[in-house]
Amino acid sequence: MFQLNYTGQLENKPITQVFKDTLEDMIQTDPKVVHLDADLMLLLGVLDVHKKFPDRVINCGIQEANMIGVAAGMSAVGLKPYTHSFAAFTSRRVFDQLFLSIAYAKKSAHIIASDPGIKQAFNGGTHMVFEDLALMRTIPDAYVFDITDSAMYSFLIRATKDLKGLYYFRTPTSNVTSVYAEGSEFTIGKGNIVREGRDATIIACGLLVSVALEAAKLLESEGISVRVVDMFTIKPLDEALVIDCVKKTGAIVTAENHSVYGGLGSAVSEVLSEQYPAPLIRVGVKDEFGEVGPESYLRERFGFTPQNLAANVIKAIALKSKQ
Amino acid sequence: MKTQKELERMAAEIRTETLKCLRTRGFGHVGGCLSVVETLAVLYGDIMKYDPENPKWEGRDLFVMCKGHAGPALFAILALEGFFPMEWLDTLSIPGTKLPSHCDRNLTPGVDASTGSLGQGLSVAAGMAHGLKIQNQSNRVYAMLGDGECGEGQVWEAAQYAHHHKLGNMIAFVDWNKKQVDGTLDEVMSLLDARAKFEAFGWYAVQVSGSDVMAIRNAILEAQKNQGDKPAVIVLDGIKGSGVPEFEQMEFNHHFAFDKDMIDKVIKNLENKLAAMKEE
Numbered sequence: 382m383f384q385l386n387y388t389g390q391l392e393n394k395p396i397t398q399v400f401k402d403t404l405e406d407m408i409q410t411d412p413k414v415v416h417l418d419a420d421l422m423l424l425l426g427v428l429d430v431h432k433k434f435p436d437r438v439i440n441c442g443i444q445e446a447n448m449i450g451v452a453a454g455m456s457a458v459g460l461k462p463y464t465h466s467f468a469a470f471t472s473r474r475v476f477d478q479l480f481l482s483i484a485y486a487k488k489s490a491h492i493i494a495s496d497p498g499i500k501q502a503f504n505g506g507t508h509m510v511f512e513d514l515a516l517m518r519t520i521p522d523a524y525v526f527d528i529t530d531s532a533m534y535s536f537l538i539r540a541t542k543d544l545k546g547l548y549y550f551r552t553p554t555s556n557v558t559s560v561y562a563e564g565s566e567f568t569i570g571k572g573n574i575v576r577e578g579r580d581a582t583i584i585a586c587g588l589l590v591s592v593a594l595e596a597a598k599l600l601e602s603e604g605i606s607v608r609v610v611d612m613f614t615i616k617p618l619d620e621a622l623v624i625d626c627v628k629k630t631g632a633i634v635t636a637e638n639h640s641v642y643g644g645l646g647s648a649v650s651e652v653l654s655e656q657y658p659a660p661l662i663r664v665g666v667k668d669e670f671g672e673v674g675p676e677s678y679l680r681e682r683f684g685f686t687p688q689n690l691a692a693n694v695i696k697a698i699a700l701k702s703k704q
Numbered sequence: 705m706k707t708q709k710e711l712e713r714m715a716a717e718i719r720t721e722t723l724k725c726l727r728t729r730g731f732g733h734v735g736g737c738l739s740v741v742e743t744l745a746v747l748y749g750d751i752m753k754y755d756p757e758n759p760k761w762e763g764r765d766l767f768v769m770c771k772g773h774a775g776p777a778l779f780a781i782l783a784l785e786g787f788f789p790m791e792w793l794d795t796l797s798i799p800g801t802k803l804p805s806h807c808d809r810n811l812t813p814g815v816d817a818s819t820g821s822l823g824q825g826l827s828v829a830a831g832m833a834h835g836l837k838i839q840n841q842s843n844r845v846y847a848m849l850g851d852g853e854c855g856e857g858q859v860w861e862a863a864q865y866a867h868h869h870k871l872g873n874m875i876a877f878v879d880w881n882k883k884q885v886d887g888t889l890d891e892v893m894s895l896l897d898a899r900a901k902f903e904a905f906g907w908y909a910v911q912v913s914g915s916d917v918m919a920i921r922n923a924i925l926e927a928q929k930n931q932g933d934k935p936a937v938i939v940l941d942g943i944k945g946s947g948v949p950e951f952e953q954m955e956f957n958h959h960f961a962f963d964k965d966m967i968d969k970v971i972k973n974l975e976n977k978l979a980a981m982k983e984e
Binding site: 415436447457477481486487 | 809841
């Protein structure tokens with residue numbers, strides 16, 4: 382079970398430190414764990430672990446495609462590879478390698494995809510991936526997670542260590558708002574109700590979970606009661622929870638640091654349209670490329686604000702009367 | 705070690721069975737299957753450790769057919785070595801088959817890597833070699849690259865990686881048959897000197913005739929003796945469609961449909977040649 386630790390504050394401990402500690406522990410306790418990196422160990426904070434365990438924490442250089450192939454080969458001989466690069470370069474750049482060398486070949490790998498969407502901030506539009514969830518969802522049997530905070534991250538990378546398959550962790554590396562208490566447990570395929578409500582549901586993931594919680598607070602002051610769901614498990618999606626949200630609240634707003642094409646909003650709309658048609662509004666990036674700037678600017682620019690979510694909740698509630 | 709005649713006979717058997725396998729569908733990747741049969745004969749005849757009764761035996765050497773479209777040639781040697789019944793060769797690419805056009809490790813006993821999207825196999829082989837090294841295992845890894853495939857940038861990423869991480873437990877082959885789908889490499893995308901290129905990437909690199917079983921075997925044995933902690937490459941100077949003059953002379957012989965009378969005649973000739981070799 383998870384416990385909430387949401388106060389709207391940033392985490393005290395950097396998420397990279399949490400990854401480093403988790404990786405180091407896994408390396409020490411499991412001789413099969415290896416970490417492959419595409420020249421971004423510094424960003425991930427694992428250079429020290431590399432120095433300590435040079436045979437197990439391996440730099441592949443700027444060769445993302447080769448790194449995924451190497452992970453496939455290592456999996457074939459019994460190792461448990463974790464790989465890392467920026468989300469853009471370990472999804473769209475290596476889609477064919479993930480698809481064939483890992484997934485089709487039924488090998489196992491844990492893909493750490495750093496700083497998705499607007500988390501790229503000053504790296505700008507070239508690095509800003511708003512399409513990785515869409516790509517990854519189409520790979521048969523892949524597991525796709527949009528990580529909310531450190532507690533979730535450390536639990537999932539550990540909990541999936543011995544499991545077979547392709548695991549994609551879409552993960553921020555800095556300035557993460559704490560949502561869950563340390564030691565929380567999560568279930569693959571089960572979304573979390575992080576706030577109860579009656580009038581509508583915001584189904585959010587990753588960066589947008591804390592924004593959704595703020596939106597729910599705003600709406601509460603206007604007398605609107607909103608359920609908030611953290612659907613970190615983009616695939617497998619918690620379809621039963623989506624239906625439950627509609628049955629109990631009657632309208633849904635999805636919110637994601639991703640294109641509205643192919644990501645969480647699409648996944649939820651697929652469930653609704655096939656199983657339980659109901660009002661749905663998708664908040665996300667609308668057929669646009671990313672751009673450069675501070676995260677605060679980009680949050681405004683793409684509507685990742687409590688105010689914008691709240692306005693869309695009101696619109697979604699209004700759609701109920703058209704049913 | 706087998707005699708030259710034994711290895712040549714093995715190659716002739718692979719060539720014959722590969723074409724019989726392809727004949728069941730009436731079309732296929734003929735040229736690039738035929739140019740690798742001598743190397744497959746040497747690897748499976750004299751070099752690699754494997755157990756047909758236990759294809760996933762942990763002590764086995766691993767083979768990656770990077771040019772996944774040469775699957776039928778690999779299937780032929782695997783069937784001949786007893787990984788599965790010879791009758792399976794008639795099921796190439798039929799619905800529900802265990803022998804798809806391109807190599808699939810989850811379908812075919814003895815196939816170690818799923819390949820078909822060119823350029824990925826050498827990375828997988830490097831990962832296997834590195835993974836074995838990390839675990840202090842003595843198994844070796846062999847990989848067969850196409851020459852056209854070397855146009856894929858990922859091949860050179862893997863080449864750099866294998867040298868940097870001192871993967872002296874792997875040997876790659878480049879099937880330098882000089883043709884790809886749309887014509888010769890020189891017409892489509894020139895590779896120039898593959899041996900020199902790999903050498904420049906820090907590999908132990910040699911070039912031999914791709915149709916000379918003894919030269920191939922010597923090259924492998926020499927490489928293993930001399931490569932130290934370097935990955936090794938053996939460039940196979942060969943002919944696309946090799947061993948069948950009718951196919952060698954075709955302008956486009958990467959993938960084609962057979963003329964029925966011609967393929968029957970070709971296979972008859974090969975069978976006669978094989979029978980004569982067996983009598984010797």
